[in-house]
Amino acid sequence: MTKINKQVQLEQQPEGKPTEKDFRIVETEVSSPKDGEFLAKNLFLSLDPYMRGAIAGKHMGHTRLNQGDLIGGRCVSEVIESNNSTYKVGDRIVIESGWQEYVLSSGQKEHGIRIINSSKASLSASLGVLGMPGLTSWAGVECLSKPTLGETFVVTAAAGPVGGTAGQLAKLKGAHVVGVAGSKEKCSIAVNHYGFDACVNYNDPNWLENLSKECPRGIDLYFDNVGGLVLDQISDQLNLYGRIILCGFVSQYNNKEWHGHNLGKYVGKRANLLSVVVYDYYDRFEEFLNVAIPLVESEKLKYKEDKVVGIDLAPKHFSKLMSGENVGKALVEF
Amino acid sequence: MTKINKQVQLEQQPEGKPTEKDFRIVETEVSSPKDGEFLAKNLFLSLDPYMRGAIAGKHMGHTRLNQGDLIGGRCVSEVIESNNSTYKVGDRIVIESGWQEYVLSSGQKEHGIRIINSSKASLSASLGVLGMPGLTSWAGVECLSKPTLGETFVVTAAAGPVGGTAGQLAKLKGAHVVGVAGSKEKCSIAVNHYGFDACVNYNDPNWLENLSKECPRGIDLYFDNVGGLVLDQISDQLNLYGRIILCGFVSQYNNKEWHGHNLGKYVGKRANLLSVVVYDYYDRFEEFLNVAIPLVESEKLKYKEDKVVGIDLAPKHFSKLMSGENVGKALVEF
Structure with a gap:
């Protein structure tokens, strides 16, 4: 069954500081997973300064976006349908999803998927202090x-x-x-x-x-x-x-x-x-988490989040981040 | 007995590449050493790119030179008169002398004096590969x-x-x-x-x-x-x-x-x-020489010199160095 999937696309390349006008919100459809695929519902989207360069094709590994392209970004997501043996319904993952509500994935490596270790930390911490x-x-x-x-x-x-x-x-x-x-x-x-x-x-x-x-x-x-x-x-x-x-x-x-x-x-x-x-350090993620999770759980390592609710607010929140006006990790909650 | 001591002074601050016009050759007099002093005759003057910044006061530890100031620089010299117990007549030294024929010194630390170790290398090498x-x-x-x-x-x-x-x-x-x-x-x-x-x-x-x-x-x-x-x-x-x-x-x-x-x-x-x-490495000079002298003596470490004879040619030779036209270590022989 197809679902309505709201996403944020590029309207135009930002000049200087990005503004809401540089983005557009579009309703697309996402279909059920085929063999080997899974569908995940995004719970939190991470907004990060590197995205400014990524949109312009100036960040390593990213090509310049054109009008209508989905804005890239990582989400914390929950697998809701799966025909993939690695990712099961109910799994919480971090995935290179882009700025949208759902993500359909074949589980391939380029999607940078990581199953979130169970911990006392909030799920969203996997996009910040534990991400x-x-x-x-x-x-x-x-x-x-x-x-x-x-x-x-x-x-x-x-x-x-x-x-x-x-x-x-x-x-x-x-x-x-x-x-x-x-x-x-x-x-x-x-x-x-x-x-x-x-x-x-x-x-x-x-x-x-x-x-x-x-x-x-x-x-x-x-x-x-x-x-x-x-x-x-x-x-x-x-x-x-x-x-x-x-x-x-x-x-x-x-x-x-x-x-x-x-x-x-x-x-x-x-x-x-x-x-x-x-x-360069992604292959050492577990090593890092072995240090960081106990520190977060014991509150020796603290974090601060700056959250808005709803994908429609993502462009405005990103603009705030790129103006230095946000306070703490910029997130969109779905 | 006083001696005529030809020296090179600043005529004007160079604009861009230094030329002969930025310097002047002046005959001064140098007197015999007093108690604690020695007089050395310079044998070789080293010309180095850092001098361009030193003249302009832009090289660390150097103040901007004014018209009439002696141009700074290191020489290989021979002590010819001495009332100083450390430096004896006949000693070959490296000394912060400036561009001139003789140097009168109290042997103080700021003159950066170093007695040249006896080796099979040429004396002038103490301003280059061994300097x-x-x-x-x-x-x-x-x-x-x-x-x-x-x-x-x-x-x-x-x-x-x-x-x-x-x-x-x-x-x-x-x-x-x-x-x-x-x-x-x-x-x-x-x-x-x-x-x-x-x-x-x-x-x-x-x-x-x-x-x-x-x-x-x-x-x-x-x-x-x-x-x-x-x-x-x-x-x-x-x-x-x-x-x-x-x-x-x-x-x-x-x-x-x-x-x-x-x-x-x-x-x-x-x-x-x-x-x-x-x-930062001057206190390790001996350690360096213990490595470098045997290498130079066995011709495993080679050097190349670009020498002119006579202090009058120092400005022209320096101008050549700063134009990238010299080949090898730039030296003036006296």
Whole structure:
């Protein structure tokens, strides 16, 4: 039996910050699964900054979308009909579904399907702290930069799922953790909810002085989620031989021309620039979850969600995310 | 007894590439050493790309020079009069002397004096392969990036003292070594004299294709002496998780505005960017020489010099160096 499947398609390529006008909501139909297929109902859709580049074909592994193309994205979903031996009715999965209510899948690898481990964490956490953003943080902190006792760790987009998790992991490893975020509210979450030592609001004109005060021994590690001028400015406070983890460029995704960095500054700091690309760590998801699930269940690792209900609100919520106005992991609940 | 001491002073700050007009030759006098001082006669002056930034006050630890200031630089010198118990008449030293014929010194630490170890190498080698450039190469190769068997190592300014030594050290450690240089003559030196596996002339319009052919397994390490666009272009051929050693920016020193790098490219490559600042390794000079002197004496580590005779020729020779027209270590012999 076919079902009505509301989905979000591209109306036009966004110029600068995406707005609701760049998207359109369309009712399509989804049919019952054939042999080897299953049908899942999406419960939560994850909205992430990388999508801005993906739509424009500038994010690794993504081709530029045309008018009418389904917007890509991961969902937490429940299998509701199945002719596939691996995925059974009732299974909760994470799947590369796109922005829509249902997903019909052959279970092939390119759909990036992962059955959600049973845990006390909320289902939606599998799109945040226990999902791709959490894995990103773990890769950058635990696998690449390895902050340790007494080191000062600074992270931008501190209230977000990557920054917030990275800072908490660094704190659990004994570092002095200072966040940077774009509002008082976000800073309050970083300090009072995530337990950072401090958080600096970069919309305060004195933010660099404030950062310096919160990092009296300089910065040993900088986990960068924003790129651009802020990366240059924070790196001015890096200690010699400090590590910089290049993770995201949210300050640049809406720009045609990206900020150009004079690498002479980084040589002066003898900086070690490392890059985290989360896709390289998908084969270590279980290893990550073995660490992260107990931490989430014992509330040593906290998360914050910014949810709206209904697929119709996805474009507006994404626009808010790309303007830096969301607070916590951006999600659409169905 | 006072001596006539010809020296090179700044006439005016160079605009772009330095020319002879930016310098002036002046005869000054140098007096006999007082208590605790010694007088040394310079035998060789080293000309190095960093001097371009030093004159402009843009190189670390250097203040901008004014008209009439002595141009800074290191010399191999012989002590000819001494009232200092550490430095005796006949001692051969490397000293931060400046571009002049004699240097009067109190032997203080800031003069960076080093007595030259007796070896079969030429005295002038203490300004090149066995001096600051050699130490730079060793730091970048042996201490920081550690190329190993089967890895592909690319180095720019391949005929120069830093690039040439770095490539040879990487080759001795089992890497496949490909140089990049600005002329056929330079490439011939890299291959036939230094023993690189190949060298590509970047003034050939097909140089990037040629580089790709010479690096059939991609590039694992890129030792960058030039910066700018070439750094971006060579990095396009970097293997995932490759190392880039940022060592010099000779393509940029003459520019007012430096090339801006989009770091997104480097994240796509998961590049590990490392910086070598030779001043951090001066306390390991003996360790370096213990490796390098036997290699030079046994001709496993070769060098090439580009010498002129007479201090009057220093400005012209420096201008040639900063135009990329010199071949090998630029020196002035007195």
